Amino acid sequence: MVTTSAFPDPLAIYVHVPFCARRCHYCDFPTVAGSDEWIPAYFEALRHEITGCAERGRPVGSVYFGGGTPSHVPVAHIRNTLGLIRDTFSVESAAEITLEANPASAQAPSLAAYRQAGINRLSIGVQSFRDETLRSLGRLHSADEARDAILEARSAGFDNISVDLIFGCPGQSLEDVLHDVAAAIAMETEHLSTYALTVEPSTPLADMVACGAAVLPDESVTAAMYSDIIDRLEAAGYEHYEVSNFALPGYRSRHNTAYWTDMEYIGFGAGSASYAHGVRKVNVRTPMEYVRRYRGGSSPVAETETLTPTQRLAEAIILGLRLREGIDETRLRNRFGSDTLRTLEPAFSRQVAAGTIERASGRLRLTRRGLLIADTVLADLIPG
Numbered sequence: 001m002v003t004t005s006a007f008p009d010p011l012a013i014y015v016h017v018p019f020c021a022r023r024c025h026y027c028d029f030p031t032v033a034g035s036d037e038w039i040p041a042y043f044e045a046l047r048h049e050i051t052g053c054a055e056r057g058r059p060v061g062s063v064y065f066g067g068g069t070p071s072h073v074p075v076a077h078i079r080n081t082l083g084l085i086r087d088t089f090s091v092e093s094a095a096e097i098t099l100e101a102n103p104a105s106a107q108a109p110s111l112a113a114y115r116q117a118g119i120n121r122l123s124i125g126v127q128s129f130r131d132e133t134l135r136s137l138g139r140l141h142s143a144d145e146a147r148d149a150i151l152e153a154r155s156a157g158f159d160n161i162s163v164d165l166i167f168g169c170p171g172q173s174l175e176d177v178l179h180d181v182a183a184a185i186a187m188e189t190e191h192l193s194t195y196a197l198t199v200e201p202s203t204p205l206a207d208m209v210a211c212g213a214a215v216l217p218d219e220s221v222t223a224a225m226y227s228d229i230i231d232r233l234e235a236a237g238y239e240h241y242e243v244s245n246f247a248l249p250g251y252r253s254r255h256n257t258a259y260w261t262d263m264e265y266i267g268f269g270a271g272s273a274s275y276a277h278g279v280r281k282v283n284v285r286t287p288m289e290y291v292r293r294y295r296g297g298s299s300p301v302a303e304t305e306t307l308t309p310t311q312r313l314a315e316a317i318i319l320g321l322r323l324r325e326g327i328d329e330t331r332l333r334n335r336f337g338s339d340t341l342r343t344l345e346p347a348f349s350r351q352v353a354a355g356t357i358e359r360a361s362g363r364l365r366l367t368r369r370g371l372l373i374a375d376t377v378l379a380d381l382i383p384g
């Protein structure tokens, strides 16, 4: 393991694994299905990017294998990549190391192997505990397989499990969503992420909605779903600590919190983003182009941008308000200056008067009303 004390703040490391067994109807992530022959070359390119990283040697507080479907690739690739990250960076002994798993591919032997490799947190893409909803999304697994994956993860020794749920799905009612939330609470997972379905252009779901084959709930119903999810999970003891995220005490996601608190992060793999020393970089989106760049000896970075002070302020506001504890006004003032903050005061006052933002104990935070229209509120607040 490399050690250094030159950098006090630990990095968050993200590794993108872009392979899936099949594309879900709503997916527009940088992933591929039916291209497993690219897996070995992709991990070879990843190895090259990790060992050549300019930030090597820095302390690391979290590692996150996301996708795509990391549980779709042979476990050895995950184990070797994690070993390489440990050899290249100074990964803290208490680092949070997460792997995203799909119920269709998270079976007992591989779950035990992940645990042995040092993965200590599992994020399971359940999405729903109703077969009808899962079919409407084009998911490969059933509700029973989702429950089995959670139980098998427990048997494999995972004591920090997160479950993803989607609401606002085609044909879904408020009762269906509350059924999903009740089922998730019954599984006693430590963390839950709940996302409103978005219909991205050029996805099969967009075509299904356009031709009437899929009918989405009204906006008012989707807002009621979100509001009821918050109430049910808070009543069950979950802390609503970020717009879409809930955790039992002590189980907030350290990795995602690094993004929301404006800390530095490094992404490896196709479509991944990095942010360090005020510079944001994004890699080429497709895994094939990522491999081709590696083979041709060129950088996988497709975009590099040095953030201006205005962009950094906008990010600090957008990300900070996603956290339920909100933004520390003194910290914001110290970082960006009183004059800059004064220019935002009219927008803050406008939103406070509208009941979407509240000021308390030196912090600015979204109210429940603000949460329901967060995009509109943020559009008013961010500097132009």
Ligand code: SF4
Pocket: 019, 020, 022, 023, 024, 026, 027, 028, 029, 031, 067, 068, 069, 102
């Ligand atoms: S499993 Fe996730 S990444 Fe893969 S196709 Fe479905 S939504 Fe997209």
